[in-house]
Amino acid sequence: MTASLRLRAAIVSIFLLAVFLGAWHLATRSTGTAANMSPEYAKLMGLTATQGKSAMPGPLDVGAKLWEHLKRPFYDNGPNDKGLGIQLAFSLGRVMLGYLIAVAIAIPLGFLIGMSPLMSKALDPFIQIMKPISPLAWMPLALYTIKDSSLSAIFVIFICSVWPMLINTAFGVASVRKEWINVARTLEVGNFRRAFTVILPAAAPTILTGMRISIGIAWLVIVAAEMLVGGTGIGYFVWNEWNNLSITNVIIAILLIGLVGMVLDQILARVSRLVTFPE
Amino acid sequence: MSIFDDPFDADSRVNAGCICGQHQSPAEHEHALLALRCEPVVESQEKRYENVVASAVLRAVFPEAATRRAFLKSVGAATALAAVSQFFPLKTATEAFAESGTPEKKDLKVGFIPITCATPIIMAAPLGFYAKAGLNVEVVKTAGWAVIRDKTINKEYDASHMLAPMPIAISLGLGAQPIPFTVPAIENINGQGIVLSMKHKDKRDPKDWKGLKFAIPFDYSMHNYLLRYYLAEHGIDPDTDVQLRSVPPPEMVANLRADNIDGFLAPDNICQRAIYDGVGFLHILSKEIWDGHPCCSFAASREFITAAPNSFAALTRAIVDATAYAAKAENRKQIAEAIAPANYINAPVTVLEQVLTGTYADGLGGVKTDPKRVDFDPFPWQSFAVWMLTQMKRWGQIKGDVDYKAVAEQIYLATDTRKVMTEMGLTPPKDSYKSFSVMGKPFDPTKPDDYVASFKIKKAS
Numbered sequence: 001m002t003a004s005l006r007l008r009a010a011i012v013s014i015f016l017l018a019v020f021l022g023a024w025h026l027a028t029r030s031t032g033t034a035a036n037m038s039p040e041y042a043k044l045m046g047l048t049a050t051q052g053k054s055a056m057p058g059p060l061d062v063g064a065k066l067w068e069h070l071k072r073p074f075y076d077n078g079p080n081d082k083g084l085g086i087q088l089a090f091s092l093g094r095v096m097l098g099y100l101i102a103v104a105i106a107i108p109l110g111f112l113i114g115m116s117p118l119m120s121k122a123l124d125p126f127i128q129i130m131k132p133i134s135p136l137a138w139m140p141l142a143l144y145t146i147k148d149s150s151l152s153a154i155f156v157i158f159i160c161s162v163w164p165m166l167i168n169t170a171f172g173v174a175s176v177r178k179e180w181i182n183v184a185r186t187l188e189v190g191n192f193r194r195a196f197t198v199i200l201p202a203a204a205p206t207i208l209t210g211m212r213i214s215i216g217i218a219w220l221v222i223v224a225a226e227m228l229v230g231g232t233g234i235g236y237f238v239w240n241e242w243n244n245l246s247i248t249n250v251i252i253a254i255l256l257i258g259l260v261g262m263v264l265d266q267i268l269a270r271v272s273r274l275v276t277f278p279e
Numbered sequence: 280m281s282i283f284d285d286p287f288d289a290d291s292r293v294n295a296g297c298i299c300g301q302h303q304s305p306a307e308h309e310h311a312l313l314a315l316r317c318e319p320v321v322e323s324q325e326k327r328y329e330n331v332v333a334s335a336v337l338r339a340v341f342p343e344a345a346t347r348r349a350f351l352k353s354v355g356a357a358t359a360l361a362a363v364s365q366f367f368p369l370k371t372a373t374e375a376f377a378e379s380g381t382p383e384k385k386d387l388k389v390g391f392i393p394i395t396c397a398t399p400i401i402m403a404a405p406l407g408f409y410a411k412a413g414l415n416v417e418v419v420k421t422a423g424w425a426v427i428r429d430k431t432i433n434k435e436y437d438a439s440h441m442l443a444p445m446p447i448a449i450s451l452g453l454g455a456q457p458i459p460f461t462v463p464a465i466e467n468i469n470g471q472g473i474v475l476s477m478k479h480k481d482k483r484d485p486k487d488w489k490g491l492k493f494a495i496p497f498d499y500s501m502h503n504y505l506l507r508y509y510l511a512e513h514g515i516d517p518d519t520d521v522q523l524r525s526v527p528p529p530e531m532v533a534n535l536r537a538d539n540i541d542g543f544l545a546p547d548n549i550c551q552r553a554i555y556d557g558v559g560f561l562h563i564l565s566k567e568i569w570d571g572h573p574c575c576s577f578a579a580s581r582e583f584i585t586a587a588p589n590s591f592a593a594l595t596r597a598i599v600d601a602t603a604y605a606a607k608a609e610n611r612k613q614i615a616e617a618i619a620p621a622n623y624i625n626a627p628v629t630v631l632e633q634v635l636t637g638t639y640a641d642g643l644g645g646v647k648t649d650p651k652r653v654d655f656d657p658f659p660w661q662s663f664a665v666w667m668l669t670q671m672k673r674w675g676q677i678k679g680d681v682d683y684k685a686v687a688e689q690i691y692l693a694t695d696t697r698k699v700m701t702e703m704g705l706t707p708p709k710d711s712y713k714s715f716s717v718m719g720k721p722f723d724p725t726k727p728d729d730y731v732a733s734f735k736i737k738k739a740s
Contacts, residue, residue: 040646041644044629044638044646045557046555046627046629048557055536079419080625081625143426144429147432147433148435149429149430228422229426230419230422231419231420240625241625242529243625244626245529245533
């Protein structure tokens with residue numbers, strides 16, 4: 001039964017994709033009416049103006065360009081033009097660094113906050129205010145104070161991804177069932193051992209959920225940060241191609257950003273399945 | 280023993296020195312600081328080179344310190360110097376030394392915005408002008424004017440492509456913390472245009488433009504001042520009758536297509552790109568407002584000049600060289616091809632060729648020719664700076680009194696650039712000020728306050 005459900009879902013997915021690509025293709029077909037202009041003038045103009053070609057590329061254009069990129073993902077033509085593989089690697093590197101710093105700070109801190117109802121109440125307003133701030137709002141402040149653009153990008157990733165982890169860790173730790181802690185107490189388990197053998201395993205699924213939300217946010221942030229800071233990374237690639245009004249390349253980048261984001265999310269989903277326990 | 284101590288001084292001691300340890304005496308330390316800051320100490324700077332060369336020669340003749348000292352004591356320093364110059368052409372050696380002081384820092388980063396204004400900065404990389412000056416320069420594309428400003432202030436870039444008024448604004452602390460910046464060279468003159476959306480094809484008289492929305496690249500830009508000037512001359516108050524928005528150049532074409540703006544005064548290849556994509560037409564070139572106006576500049580902080588004077592001089596030489604090359608019409612096609620790839624401007628070659636060669640489609644079905652559509656002239660006229668200051672004052676960006684001349688001379692390094700150009704065998708203008716006229720109205724750089732007062736439309740202050 002489940003197998004056939006999966007099969008049917010896959011068929012519907014493929015059908016939807018085909019409908020989407022078809023509609024896209026039809027919508028961006030060139031209108032075919034060549035404008036009336038002298039040949040020497042036409043030579044100076046782009047295809048959009050001369051042949052009524054749509055400014056939006058069709059799926060075939062995107063496919064051809066994507067193939068071109070996939071054929072040589074690691075070329076390096078100097079500081080402002082690198083292959084997509086290199087750009088993605090730069091972005092992933094930044095995300096990982098910012099994210100790991102966030103993990104290193106959010107989880108221990110969240111643990112402490114969760115253990116103490118007083119701190120958790122006292123810090124709550126600050127966390128609530130910091131949480132919804134957009135990465136782009138942090139950027140000028142970071143550039144001004146840190147005075148280094150790549151560190152600023154990492155800082156912005158850190159500051160945006162730290163909050164969901166902090167909140168989830170604190171919540172997970174605070175809502176460990178009282179009975180378990182009481183049992184540990186009756187058995188005279190030390191504080192340290194209680195934290196690692198009782199609270200941590202009990203709170204792990206909630207913590208992992210926070211980490212999963214955070215990696216998604218970190219990946220969202222990197223594109224915005226790199227568009228602003230420039231230099232390297234997939235966000236810079238989007239900006240550079242936008243500069244050239246090359247929508248084809250922008251669409252390819254969107255596709256890749258989506259794919260990488262999905263992979264990151266799936267990895268954490270796998271990890272979180274490892275720590276869940278039935279109650 | 281430092282190489283700067285005077286070998287003609289028989290009484291020199293080993294440990295007498297200044298705080299930094301590089302100079303022989305505190306006085307010389309002070310002097311060197313002055314010289315590095317490009318203050319007018321040209322004569323004594325040459326003298327210093329002469330001393331350095333003479334010292335090297337004397338050391339070569341008498342490698343032993345004791346012998347040298349004995350020789351100096353017996354004949355006296357002046358005679359010794361005369362004797363040395365007898366058999367060694369000190370003058371020539373000094374000149375050679377002054378020209379190629381080894382750069383303190385060879386690997387430099389220079390930021391640029393991908394527009395044709397940056398042509399000399401960009402093309403100097405693929406065409407080898409930086410390498411010729413003994414530098415290894417990485418030109419880095421940057422997202423916008425505010426980012427390039429911050430990255431240059433943060434020393435991620437050693438020098439940058441900036442809009443001509445930006446170094447003035449940064450030095451005065453307008454929209455940034457005040458940090459002394461300098462302009463050793465103007466990038467390009469002319470090279471902007473007013474582009475209107477296709478739907479305004481019949482609205483060619485600026486008097487009908489009330490209520491329109493225009494985009495400019497940055498508040499502190501020639502684009503802003505020229506558009507305001509042009510509108511005001513036609514009786515439109517740019518602060519109340521139209522809307523001016525600061526939009527990064529690449530977004531301008533997209534915004535024009537989306538109908539968010541009615542037109543823009545933008546740097547080139549953006550104007551031509553809008554025409555190329557069929558979303559706008561060229562109303563006028565900025566050249567028709569003021570022929571020969573500055574557009575973008577090559578800027579560096581004073582701190583960089585102080586820390587690495589030879590690198591700075593080499594960089595200026597490379598930029599002046601590249602600018603001179605770009606000024607020649609016959610090189611323009613080659614330049615267009617060199618700067619079009621994704622590593623540099625990232626734009627279709629046809630568009631860049633139309634801008635640089637000056638044979639272009641106007642967006643209305645005609646082909647026009649104007650070889651001076653964009654031109655390149657590195658000399659940083661101080662009168663340009665004075666004019667920009669008058670406009671900053673006119674539109675309320677500067678409040679209170681301005682010492683026009685002092686500010687212009689601090690930032691626009693006409694004297695230093697003249698020296699570099701002379702050394703390179705070029706013939707720079709003798710004066711640092713010139714008068715010009717904007718839309719037929721003459722500008723006298725000696726009377727800036729009268730000039731500001733003479734405008735009917737300005738920001739009420």
